[in-house]
Amino acid sequence: MSRLVLHQRDDGVAQTLLRKAATHARDGDVWVDGRTCVPNGELVTVLRREAEFGWVRTGAGVEGYLKLSYLLPPPEEAKVQRHGQGQTTMLRKVATHARDGDVWVDGRTCVPNGELVTVLRREAEFGWVRTGAGVEGYLKLSYLLPPAVAKVQRDDGVAQTLLRKVATHARDGDVWVDGRTCVPNGELVTVLRREAEFGWVRTGAGVEGYLKLAYLAAEEGVPNKLLMFHGTDGANAAGIIQHGLRPSAGGRLGPGVYLTPDQTVANTIAKHRGLQFVLECEVTPGKVYNFDTGTGALPAQKQTWAASGFNAAQSMHPPWAGVDAAFCEYCIHDAAAVRVIKVEGFVAKPT
Structure with a gap:
């Protein structure tokens, strides 16, 4: 393909x-x-x-x-969106959580919420992005909304649309995706980037190609999905495999399912706890409260963010469980928002 x-x-x-x-x-x-x-x-x-x-x-x-x-992989568009106290984010020269020293892009360039940036590459929890003004630097991936989901909808009476290899209005020559893949009206696609009047999209079947932006309607209410990881002891594996991840009764950010977007962190935590067992999960975080303190002390909202209309909380966790640097941690209030898609590691034998 x-x-x-x-x-x-x-x-x-x-x-x-x-x-x-x-x-x-x-x-x-x-x-x-x-x-x-x-x-x-x-x-x-x-x-x-x-x-x-x-x-x-x-x-x-x-x-x-x-x-x-x-x-x-080709660059993707993303929208900068911080929840909580930050309305702008400074671009970094290096992929680090440090705030001291020469870590900021010259001029301490700030990117406001809602601005579209192009993600050129990813490094652990950071993305190297280019702003609309052409300035480049690192932003935390947790501040970037995933590519938009749109619904294919033509209003010219045509019920389906062929995917194109190139962003062109031409209909002659080798312009169609192999197999002349058609996308029917009503199908949801992921818009990975935009070029003039076209969008490079991925269908539910994983086929990619260009569609005219005029044929795409923003799909309100379609949740963004993130890939996250949960590391634990293999002694817990059998129960998780049988029943899925269950929310903890408490924790640093309050009750919920705890995950990290950094697989290396999850691997380290799992290894530190005993038999290494890591779950790869598709998460629908919803509205996220961002503590982002990087310390062990959290404000009173620790126990109240869920009651205040937030679906998840995020913070920088200080070094812990074998991880020697602060790492990004999420707490998802509703376990139904976490779908295990892959497990890897060791399962302890029943005693």
Whole structure:
């Protein structure tokens, strides 16, 4: 299945020659005619994969091999949204929770709630983003809403729409996604990014392609979903597998299900507690109260955020259970908002 990706090298080289063959050789007749170069930042379509290489098509329609290590997921749009006390967020130079020293982007650039940014890459709990003004820096991923969900809805009497490979109004030539995939009216799609009058979307079946933005209606009430992790002792595994995660009666942020968006943190906590057992979960957090204190002391809202209309609470947890740095912690009030999608680790034998 074809997939759009971003060409981006991290070795200081600004462009890459397309190859005729999936080889590391640089001598002989290995280069595409004309020695076509693909610059960093260009989007290409991966048509197939062979070992460490991908056969790609550029925007100009030229095809050839590129190393897969030079290809990244395409950038996504996200909306900055902090809950609680912060209405703006400063961009960081480094992916750190530290607030002291030379960690802020020059000019202490602030990004207000509601601004759209482009997420260029992810590092643990942070995303390297580009603002609309072109300034780049790190923001916490917990401050970024996932890509928007929209409903396909045409008002011209046509009941379905073909996905396109390229953001074009043309209907002739090789513009359609393989298999001429159709998306019917009423189907929900995830809008990963926008280009002029088009959106690059992912269907429920995982197929990606372009649709006209005019055919997409914002779907109110569709919950955002986040990927989070819960690390525990394998002695608890059997009960979790049988009954699912149950909310704790208490805890640092009050009663609820405790998770972190950082898998490394969950792994460390699980290992520290005994037999390593980690759950990967799809979470619908809803409205989040953000403490973000980074200390052991929390304000009185610890016990009242759920009663105040919030569905979850978030805070920076100080170093704990083998984790040697502050980490992001969520408490989800309703266990029904947490769906276990994968388990990994050891299950203790019954005694």
